[in-house]
Amino acid sequence: MTIPKPFSSPESSSESLTFAELGLNAALITALPAKVALPTRVQQLAIPAILAGRDVLALSQTGSGKTLAFGLPLLQAIHQHMEQLLAPQPPLPGAKSGAESPVLALVLVPTRELAHQVTKALQALASKISSSLKIQLLCGGIAQEEQLAEFAAKPQLVVATPGRLLDLCEQSHISLDSIKHLALDEADRLLQMGFWPDMQKLLAMMPKRKQTLLFSATLPEDLDALAGKLLTHHPLRLEAHTRNSVTAAIEEQLYSVNKGSKAQALIALLTQYQWPQVLVFISARDDVDAVAKRLVKAGIRAGALHGEKDQTVRSQTLADFKAHRIQVLVATDLMARGIHVDALPVVINLDLPTSAPVYVHRIGRTARAGAKGLAISLVCHGEMLSLTAIRRLTERELPLAALAEFPVTDKPSANSLHPADAKVERKRAPRDKQANRRSINKHSAKAFKPKG
Template structure:
């Protein structure tokens, strides 16, 4: 069995990882860390969500930071504010026992840009950013990336599916030069292939874990045949069975998320909605409560739930099937993270059977019929 020490990770970072109860490398970490520590190369890493990609690239960049150099050396791009905040927090925790002080800043929309500009005027070695806010800072001339060593695209497929294609292209163009690019993604759609061809070295090292497995194998996929009128009753029975566990219920619309959350509250469940029309402060309050177990159930839209990485989410419920199979992968991937097991339950009307079979075929999974 591999260890972080065998992979070349320095003791100060092993200590930080150990404090987070991360003692054994995941499959992607085992393959990625030695490459990124030792090679000065462009890199593509493909693996499912929830497998530890943040530590996979995070430890190498922390170990490579030259603390005496006050310029921005590493830039991590990620699709959502929540994920950016989380990556910054994880990098900070990994480097807790570092012999040199490593300065990390997060920049994202929904917070005053002036405050972020002021923070960037201090010594900053690593920036974690959402594409939109970073582009704003670049165009204002308030972020200096001329000494950037490596640009990391985290959750690249999610960034593209959220409409950041143009922003990514402009950022890649702006930072082109001697910098390396590390790209991490769960899937490899054509738009990502296009980015790799245009902005990355043709001989970029590539690691793909479980090439034939498109969805985490620790997830059990179940379905219940029901009608729209009976869905609330099915969910109530399911939640009563899983009353000690945390989970996320996905709806297609913002109004649907708020309505379902209200109905479940009336039934006595500890639940809150998470959707795009909510104020950033309110969204952060809900996420804090969910992480602290004050709230047991989130009712969320696809966009609002992107980038949520919370341990011990036991189940996902699809109030309606998502519009495409990629969304099904992202939704179900919120459970069974970091080696845990989880359940993904789809509420299926007769008209949805064909779509369910298409998802099975496309993702090479099997739905098991359940009664609740």
């Protein structure tokens, strides 16, 4: 199913526009970081449309500058609104004196880490534009009392996770009646069932007439119709890159490995290549701490990050990784959504995600902002259906190679293959099990010879 009209994709253009030519004011342009010289493709497409007041669905690869693509025009709209409120106005009968400071814009994101990151990026700009332009972070892991005390400063822009915002709204601490602009970052995740019930409740609390912006690197076809229903005011679909695509700056390497050999294969790779910074993804939360401990035992500076950890620990672990105090961060898909680490060289999938779009988000943590990166995936027989789905989504061949000194001795099960190819033994031969045990029992990276 495709998004119905009036969505459209503008014709591609290689023309490089400046931020001024996009319609941004001088104050915002001056506030931009020095490294942000020219707008990216998604910024060139989205900023003029947002400034024109249109609803927008923007699809663009990870690391392409989506936060500024919606953040810059939102800040400009808020600043202009504030200036209008502060301008001398003839008094109206019964009007209250003084300028009101309602919440004008809301940015919703799926994770606390992304909420912190977006808030930090926008606050850095807002502080240079106006001392009275305030941004408020609302997410779990921080005491509600502390957030409500800060909210008393009357922020014009709120960055929030749906759960915490809904709690505060249902307790009548916060009203969404004045929202004029709504942005969903990592929109595909927020439209899925895990978040959608809360999203529906929040949307019901907002004015029907508002500008709605959806930004994501991926959008499964089954969410097209739902996205279309949210965008009602001259909606425009912008595809800065091919849908669900992976940037060419990422080198993808996939290796066939026995399921039981993956941890030792990871240790061997980390020991041999000594990358300064590596993000390792694991789907199961329970395995994250165990793998991180195994890396530490092998002499690797590693940390673990998942949703069950205390927010203070999560924040400190991420800060340590960004500051290179931790070499390897083992994480669940909590880290796959929008988290930016400057010049992260390597991402390793210790397992493949069952959701193909998650693969795109995972490997998109590297090769950001024009840099190059390496994405390695260790794939066992049981993950072949997931690999097929990823190949189909990304339209990439993604061939499997052998990993030196880790021969595959496992036999594929019927459940790991397409039904037409399921004429295989359901159990491994005894010798295969023994070979797998030998691999598991190698507790040190020293058990593996380095490549020549």
